[in-house]
Amino acid sequence: MAILSSTSVVAITKPRLLVVVSLALTWTVAYLMPQYQPILQASVSSRIHDARQRLPGLWPAWPLAGHSQSLPPPYYYNTSKMALIFEPRPLPHLAPLITHMMAVVPPEWRFLFIGSPSSTYSVGRAPSIRHRREAGKIELMAPSWPWNADTGEDVSRLLTDARFYDTFLPGVEWIFKFDQDSILCANSPRDLDDWLDWSWAGAPRSPGDHFSGTGGLSLRRVSSIRRVLAFQERHNNSEPEDEWFGKRLSLMPGERVAHQFQGAIAVENILVEKPMGYTVRGGHGGGYLDHDVWKDADLRNRIFGYCPELSIIMDMKLERERCPDDDGRGGRGTEKGFQDSGLARLAVEVKSAYYNTESAGALAPLPPQPPSMPQL
Secondary structure (H helix, E strand, C coil): CEECCCCCCEECCHHHHHHHHHHHHHHHHHHHHHHHHHHHHHHHHHHHHHHHHHCCCCCCCCCCCCCCCCCCCCCCCCCCEEEEEEECCCCCCHHHHHHHHHHHCCCCCEEEEEECHHHHHHHHCCHHHHHHHHCCCEEEECCCCCCCCCCHHHHHHHHCCHHHHHHHCCCCCEEEEECCCEEECCCCCCCHHHHCCCCEEECCCCCCCCCCCCCCEEEEEHHHHHHHHCCCCCCCCCCCHHHHHHHHHCCCCCCCECECCECECEECCCCCCCCCEEECCCHHHCCCCCHHHHCCHHHHHHHHHHCHHHHHCCCCCCHHHCCCCCCCCCCCCHHHCCCCHHHHHHHHHHHHHHEEHHHCCEECCCCCCCCCCCCC
């Protein structure tokens, strides 16, 4: 088909018809789009919202006290509860320890790690910590001047300074403080929320202790701490902060403070039946172990059976790595009793090699000795 013209003949072909139709549709859509744009946007938004609602939940949700329904993150974190740890050293067991504590502490508690740049980097690069940090469960902080947390004295100065609570812990009412050598036990029948009505709860150090609040594993109420700091000031390089607070809180009316076995949530020097946790001074540093708690082998087995997580914070070895003459109570040798009779006989034979037992204890001849060193 062709159209006659005074100048030329234009042939109507299929491609030309498609071009004309597409141009017409484009102009029509461009003309109508502004009128239907709000409707289209609402429709797309509705479809996206429906699709999001069908996605599986990626976050656990726990009901908070006073709420009948579970709340989405980060709203299930209680801003008045904070678990706090200070550690400037990049210890290898910090990330496993903190991860374990997050699993045992009630889920609405948040965590704050305060350390040096090296320790915060060491903890923060662990995948288990990184994921929880993104979820708002834990914060890592390396304080700058004038704050410092490199030594025990530095930590005591921080915790006895009211500005620390205003700057780092605004709105916090309960602090659960733990150290790298303390741990909570998953088998404990009680948890932190059972002690919220106490001003200070910790571990006793002696049977008649008037303040059982060892700071290595303790629950503290910030309002009680502020009462002390309102009229008292700690002198630098004096007693540790937990002892300093204990002497004052135990004398203040209206404060419920741990004493003797009342309010004892952990074990350090005094055994408590089914405690919430343990404090091992020294921990991985191979430090002090109380003999009354750890010397007896049967008692140790009972403790590790109840709280196997202690292996995270303690230097340990396999039973087969023991010395043959180890009596299980820290002693060696015939004076404290050999468990291996063959080794005991060997010791007697070695001793007889140096002493002539047939001649009333006279010394047996020794091999030739090297000449003495010249005197200068």
